[in-house]
Structures are given as C-alpha cells and as structure tokens.
Amino acid sequence: MKMTTDSTATGVYLPRAFAAAWPICLGYLAIGLAFGVLARQAGFAVYQIALMSLVVFAGSAQFIAVSMISAGASVLSVIATTFMVNLRHILMSSSLTLHLRGERKSMLSLFAYGVTDESFAVNLGKFSEGTWSLKHALVVNHVANFFWVMSTILGGYAGSFIPEGAFGIDYALTAMFLCLLVFQLKGRLYVFVSAVAGVLSVIFFLAIPGNSYVILSSVLAATTGVVIKSCYLHKKRTSGEP
Amino acid sequence: MTSEAYLLCILGMGLVTYIPRWLPLFCLSDRRLPLWLVEWLTYVPACILSALIFPSIVIDPETGGVDFLQPAFLVAIPTFLFALKTRSLGGTVIVGMALFWLADKFL
Numbered sequence: 001m002k003m004t005t006d007s008t009a010t011g012v013y014l015p016r017a018f019a020a021a022w023p024i025c026l027g028y029l030a031i032g033l034a035f036g037v038l039a040r041q042a043g044f045a046v047y048q049i050a051l052m053s054l055v056v057f058a059g060s061a062q063f064i065a066v067s068m069i070s071a072g073a074s075v076l077s078v079i080a081t082t083f084m085v086n087l088r089h090i091l092m093s094s095s096l097t098l099h100l101r102g103e104r105k106s107m108l109s110l111f112a113y114g115v116t117d118e119s120f121a122v123n124l125g126k127f128s129e130g131t132w133s134l135k136h137a138l139v140v141n142h143v144a145n146f147f148w149v150m151s152t153i154l155g156g157y158a159g160s161f162i163p164e165g166a167f168g169i170d171y172a173l174t175a176m177f178l179c180l181l182v183f184q185l186k187g188r189l190y191v192f193v194s195a196v197a198g199v200l201s202v203i204f205f206l207a208i209p210g211n212s213y214v215i216l217s218s219v220l221a222a223t224t225g226v227v228i229k230s231c232y233l234h235k236k237r238t239s240g241e242p
Numbered sequence: 243m244t245s246e247a248y249l250l251c252i253l254g255m256g257l258v259t260y261i262p263r264w265l266p267l268f269c270l271s272d273r274r275l276p277l278w279l280v281e282w283l284t285y286v287p288a289c290i291l292s293a294l295i296f297p298s299i300v301i302d303p304e305t306g307g308v309d310f311l312q313p314a315f316l317v318a319i320p321t322f323l324f325a326l327k328t329r330s331l332g333g334t335v336i337v338g339m340a341l342f343w344l345a346d347k348f349l
Contacts, residue, residue, distance in 0.1 A: 057254050090262035091286050097271045109264060113260060177291050179332065182329065198292040206306075
C-alpha cells in the first residue's frame with residue numbers, strides 16, 4: 001500500500017520539480033553561454049571550463065575567477081575572493097533550514113551543493129507554499145546544475161556563433177527574481193524590509209568594492225524587521241491592547 | 243597558471259563555496275532555533291532578493307553610477323506589476339524578457 005503511494009508521488013514530483021526549474025535553466029543558459037565564451041577567449045580549455053562549473057557551481061565567482069586567473073593572480077587569492085563572493089549562501093542555507101527540519105544529514109549535504117541564488121529563491125518560494133519537499137528541491141538543484149554545466153560547455157564550443165542578448169534572455173533571471181520577490185512580500189513589514197535592503201544594497205554596492213553588498217544589506221534589513229516587530233509588540237503589550 | 247595549479251585552484255574554490263552552503267543545513271536543521279532567529283530568517287529571503295535585484299537594475303554597468311532611465315530599470319516596473327497581478331513565475335519571465343528585448347531595440 002505504502003509503495004503505491006510512493007510511486008504515485010514519484011510520478012508527480014518530477015514534472016512539478018521540472019516545471020519549477022525551467023526559469024532557472026533559461027537564465028543559466030544565458031549566463032553559462034557568456035561564461036563559456038569568456039573563459040574560452042581567456043585561453044581556458046573546454047574541459048577546464050566544465051570542471052570549474054561542476055566543482056564550484058557559482059556564476060559570479062566563476063566570472064571573477066576567470067578574470068583573476070587570466071590576469072595572473074595566485075591560487076590563494078582566487079580562492080579567498082571566491083570565499084568572500086559566495087559567503088552570502090550562508091544566509092540562504094540558514095533560511096532554508098526552517099523548511100528542512102529533521103531531514104537526513106546525507107541528503108542535506110547533497111542538497112547543499114546546489115544552493116545558488118536562483119535555486120534558493122525558487123525552492124524557498126515553493127516551500128512557503130507548503131507543498132514542497134527535499135526531494136523536489138533536490139531535483140530543482142540538480143536540473144539547474146546540469147543546465148549550468150552544459151551551458152558553459154556549449155559557450156566554450158560554440159558561444160561565439162550565438163548572438164548576444166537574443167530575445168532578451170539576459171533579463172530572464174532579473175524577471176524571475178522580481179516575481180519571487182513578489183511571492184516573499186507577505187505583509188507590510190516584508191515590503192518595508194525589502195525596500196530597506198534594496199536601498200542599502202545600492203549604497204553598499206557603490207561604497208564598498210567587492211560583492212559584500214548582498215550579505216551586508218540583507219543582514220541589516222532583516223535585523224531592522226525584527227527590531228520593528230519587537231518594538232511594535234512591546235508597545236501593544238504595554239498599552240494593554242488585546 | 244599550470245594545469246596542476248588550476249586543478250588545485252578550482253578544488254579550493256569548490257570547497258570554500260560548499261562550506262557556507264552546507265554548514266547551516268548540517269548544523270541547524272535538527273536544532274530548535276530561538277524565536278527571534280526564526281523571525282529574522284523569515285525576512286532574509288525578501289531582503290536577499292531585493293539586494294540581488296536593485297543594484298542590477300539601478301546601476302549602469304558602463305558608468306558605474308545610478309541610472310533610473312536605463313532599460314533594465316524601466317522594464318522592471320511593468321514586470322514587477324505583472325508579477326504582482328498574475329503571480330505567475332513563468333509568465334513574468336517571458337514578459338520581462340520580451341519587454342527587455344523590445345526596450346533594447348527601441349529605446
């Protein structure tokens with residue numbers, strides 16, 4: 001009896017996970033092609049491009065690494081920069097744990113490999129809807145990863161034949177993020193903290209070199225949210241309202 | 243960079259990328275978090291999305307300054323409204339791409 005339910009569930013969860021992953025794939029196709037072309041022009045072999053995409057799986061860090069390596073940077077400085085650029089994922093994984101209570105550590109360790117800005121945003125949106133599981137999320141991560149690796153390889157081989165910016169594909173991820181942001185605006189306070197994060201991110205982007213703007217502005221804005229909420233609750237309690 | 247150094251380099255990059263992704267999932271998922279932390283974490287996604295979007299649509303990649311008249315920003319407004327109205331992820335991606343493509347052609 002149990003088996004029947006399970007196999008039915010398996011039959012359903014794959015299409016749902018694929019349906020959730022396609023906007024990510026579209027975006028990765030655009031960025032992956034661009035990355036492949038750039039790395040190839042910088043003198044990297046296609047197998048080296050593929051290996052980096054597979055081992056690192058992080059868009060912006062890979063672009064930065066390619067430009068650093070071709071400028072003659074040391075191994076250590078490339079690794080240190082990568083660490084700084086990708087530290088923001090610690091926030092994403094932390095907020096995903098709210099939906100992954102009591103899951104097996106081995107599965108979580110596999111899942112961690114695929115936590116990117118994009119897969120995080122899609123999976124978190126789905127988890128908040130309440131009909132998502134680690135299995136779904138794993139499929140999203142690995143489909144996205146497969147597309148990322150393949151797109152960078154394709155870019156390495158044939159990227160120069162594909163017209164740049166065709167069909168507005170460069171905007172796919174921005175549009176996806178905009179919609180996922182809409183899903184996250186679950187109340188006035190959410191709108192407020194995301195506006196704070198947006199303004200701060202632009203200020204930090206301009207003021208601080210490097211990629212720390214995402215993590216700094218998010219930490220500050222989320223803290224603002226907690227502070228405002230607790231002040232509000234405190235006021236309500238002291239004024240004796242129900 | 244020799245190919246041995248390159249291999250070392252991407253292994254190191256992979257490791258320092260994986261650890262921040264893995265550590266919270268591994269350490270926090272079986273622990274009861276304090277209420278303030280849970281609440282803090284519920285604000286994080288909206289903040290991260292804003293922080294990823296805003297600089298990419300507001301800052302002109304060529305001049306490095308703030309520019310509210312560039313296509314990326316102008317297209318973001320109707321795209322956002324479309325998302326708000328329809329709540330359709332696929333639709334928003336298609337509309338955003340189409341508008342950006344048109345804006346790039348005609349603006």
